[in-house]
Amino acid sequence: MSETTKEHRDCLAKGFPFWNDLTPDEQDMLCRYTRPVHYAKGARVHSPLESCVGILLLRSGQLRAYLLSEDGRDVTLYRLFGGEVCILSASCVMDSVNIDLYIDAEEDTEAYCISAGVFRRLMQQNVHVRCYAYQMTAERFSDSMWTMQQVLFMSADRRLAIFLTDELAKTGGDEVRMTHDQMAKYMGSAREVVSRMLKYFAQEGWVRLFRGGVQVLDRKKLQQLARGE
């Protein structure tokens, strides 16, 4: 086995929890139909119109999954980083999963791509692979539903943005020194909702979280959100 092949085999063994439930033949098949891919920053990885890319095991970089309306509005559902697996770029392998998702590379991204056809075959013959695929899908959807719910009801995200911009206006700086619990109390919301929304704001790069407070990085974006734009 060449060094490259070994590295890539180790990577698959580490990246997929079902590795040890595969037969040696299945392990070989998975390796043989995996190829390294590179996406430049800004590249389109997946869209409802394109054919099925396959499963991506990210080595470095960042992918962003989002929905796009006909008039061009987009809603970020989740982001993926090195070590994570992008399953919905191969949603074609799951007959009953059907979602018009876009995935772009937000940074230069290196990944291993497992052919959709081979993954489908493995799913059919090995229940552990099938279970993994559906579990990953259920988890991504769970996160996505939460995000959409917040946006749909225009409540939590907007209210947090209003709260943060109001606080900055009061204090003059770029930091709000308060625990999530305190913020939730001021906003009449639940701590859980505030924490999760802050995490989302941080992932989007709008704020930075530190112990005992929040630093606002993109005041303009929060002001837009607060105005309901």
Add this chain to the structure above:
Amino acid sequence: MSETTKEHRDCLAKGFPFWNDLTPDEQDMLCRYTRPVHYAKGARVHSPLESCVGILLLRSGQLRAYLLSEDGRDVTLYRLFGGEVCILSASCVMDSVNIDLYIDAEEDTEAYCISAGVFRRLMQQNVHVRCYAYQMTAERFSDSMWTMQQVLFMSADRRLAIFLTDELAKTGGDEVRMTHDQMAKYMGSAREVVSRMLKYFAQEGWVRLFRGGVQVLDRKKLQQLARGE
């Protein structure tokens, strides 16, 4: 085995595709912790605040799953009928699935309820049960995401409602005699989107589909939708 127990065992065997992948002990455990339940029309089956009901195997009736905003708006995600399985009433058994869902009985409903604790144990010890639970969850989420996407972007549902109410105003009756393809062309949309949205309208009881056309049953609701309410 009593007649009742046999009937209920047969029902589980028929309702769950993983039945034959259970050991005899697991089958017995599933039966022992399953009890018949009844929900009167209008009863709350599940909410984010209540404890985990368990898995429901519907025998008759209808359940509606929906999201609720703080100001009381609700969005129907899907409906379940006799023979179908309600998995998200036991979302507590899936650690990574976390969604603030409400489920109500829309009609008097008879079901078998499998205890969440026992189902969790079966999921842990049998990969087929785990696979089933995540697959069902992924499918429900896939449908729900589609619905939310339509509502979020206020495009397809509103546009179809506008189209149908405009057509009725032109013709004076309660029917639009046109194929889905023709409607899509008039609306500048895709046939697939129109068909799926019509199916959704029909499930909600707002229209009835027949070969070659659509009969509007709830004109008031469509007018509300068309006005963006």
